[in-house]
Amino acid sequence: MTTALPPDEVRRVTCVGAGVIGGGWVAHFLARGYDVTAWDPAPDAPEKLRRLVDAAWPALTRLGLAEGASPERLTVAPALEEACAQAQFVQESAPEKLELKRDLLAQLDAATPKDVVIASSTSGYPMTDMQTQAADPQRLLVGHPFNPPYLIPLVEVVGGRSTAQWAVEWASRFYEVAGKSVITMERELPGFIANRLQEALWREALHMVANGEATVKEIDDSITEGPGLRWAFMGPCLTFALAGGEGGMGHMLDHFGPSLKSPWTRLEAPELDSALREAMVAGCEEAADGRSIAELVAERDQGVIDVLRATGRLPGGDAR
Numbered sequence: 135m136t137t138a139l140p141p142d143e144v145r146r147v148t149c150v151g152a153g154v155i156g157g158g159w160v161a162h163f164l165a166r167g168y169d170v171t172a173w174d175p176a177p178d179a180p181e182k183l184r185r186l187v188d189a190a191w192p193a194l195t196r197l198g199l200a201e202g203a204s205p206e207r208l209t210v211a212p213a214l215e216e217a218c219a220q221a222q223f224v225q226e227s228a229p230e231k232l233e234l235k236r237d238l239l240a241q242l243d244a245a246t247p248k249d250v251v252i253a254s255s256t257s258g259y260p261m262t263d264m265q266t267q268a269a270d271p272q273r274l275l276v277g278h279p280f281n282p283p284y285l286i287p288l289v290e291v292v293g294g295r296s297t298a299q300w301a302v303e304w305a306s307r308f309y310e311v312a313g314k315s316v317i318t319m320e321r322e323l324p325g326f327i328a329n330r331l332q333e334a335l336w337r338e339a340l341h342m343v344a345n346g347e348a349t350v351k352e353i354d355d356s357i358t359e360g361p362g363l364r365w366a367f368m369g370p371c372l373t374f375a376l377a378g379g380e381g382g383m384g385h386m387l388d389h390f391g392p393s394l395k396s397p398w399t400r401l402e403a404p405e406l407d408s409a410l411r412e413a414m415v416a417g418c419e420e421a422a423d424g425r426s427i428a429e430l431v432a433e434r435d436q437g438v439i440d441v442l443r444a445t446g447r448l449p450g451g452d453a454r
């Protein structure tokens with residue numbers, strides 16, 4: 135039996151770990167009108183977090199803020215226990231290291247009131263592997279976002295072996311109320327759904343750079359000028375069904391099925407040695423063509439807003 139607060143009555147959210155993703159969550163929850171408490175052990179975390187929220191706020195304002203939403207409603211707590219004491223929901227976004235996540239989730243469990251759900255932003259660890267040290271693992275689950283969490287709608291929700299069904303349902307509903315688009319997974323899968331797909335593409339991109347088969351810019355252009363345009367509104371399966379013409383997916387599979395067995399993709403990751411690292415960093419600098427990270431972030435944010443609006447997923451009006 136749970137005494138959890140109904141998801142639509144949540145007013146106070148705690149974000150633990152305030153880097154790229156934790157900071158993005160902070161910006162999202164602030165824009166949706168929540169009081170947000172953040173905690174991050176890095177000495178420079180509060181300034182970095184304020185910079186991230188300040189950079190995101192113009193895009194969030196153009197999108198439309200919830201009533202009363204304000205960056206002033208962010209509190210940075212000096213200690214984890216203080217951050218969690220009044221929490222009505224906790225989002226963990228600490229570094230992707232299994233031992234660290236295990237310890238941290240146990241600490242969060244000890245510091246957070248009973249029946250408050252604690253979600254991890256992990257990119258790929260199953261919750262079953264992370265909830266092993268918590269005294270009350272039933273309210274621990276994965277809420278996997280995409281960067282930046284304040285603009286990309288998707289969250290993948292999945293529990294571990296010790297997670298209660300009520301917690302999974304509660305979190306799915308809470309994220310929806312908080313403006314996210316939710317996929318609730320029935321079973322655990324390392325990397326969840328979208329990261330398994332992203333990873334396959336990414337591995338192949340690294341192989342092509344490592345072997346001098348394509349440049350970073352060619353790889354990026356091949357997606358933004360090609361399949362990426364379709365994927366923003368129609369997924370890879372339905373777009374391939376159209377590749378079969380009037381015969382749809384059936385014809386597509388009969389026609390191109392044999393090439394699935396030809397060696398178009400390498401399933402093992404390439405060795406991430408210093409030469410490949412250097413080639414990727416230099417290639418990205420060339421592709422950025424003088425634009426700073428902050429300029430690219432602003433460009434990406436506007437691009438996502440434009441796509442969301444153009445595909446009917448935002449209310450009308452001027453988003454510039």
Ligand SMILES: NC(=O)c1ccc[n+]([C@@H]2O[C@H](COP(=O)([O-])OP(=O)(O)OC[C@H]3O[C@@H](n4cnc5c(N)ncnc54)[C@H](O)[C@@H]3O)[C@@H](O)[C@H]2O)c1
Nearest residue numbers: 151152153154155156176227228229230255256257279281
């Ligand atoms: N970057 C992405 O695109 C992305 C997307 C989805 C999910 N994620 C996941 O989000 C999580 C955070 O990734 P990120 O990219 O924001 O990393 P990041 O390095 O930008 O931020 C991690 C933050 O955690 C803080 N930290 C270090 N030790 C901590 C501790 N013990 N407790 C709390 N905070 C601690 C660091 O000071 C840092 O600010 C990871 O689990 C990652 O897999 C990342």
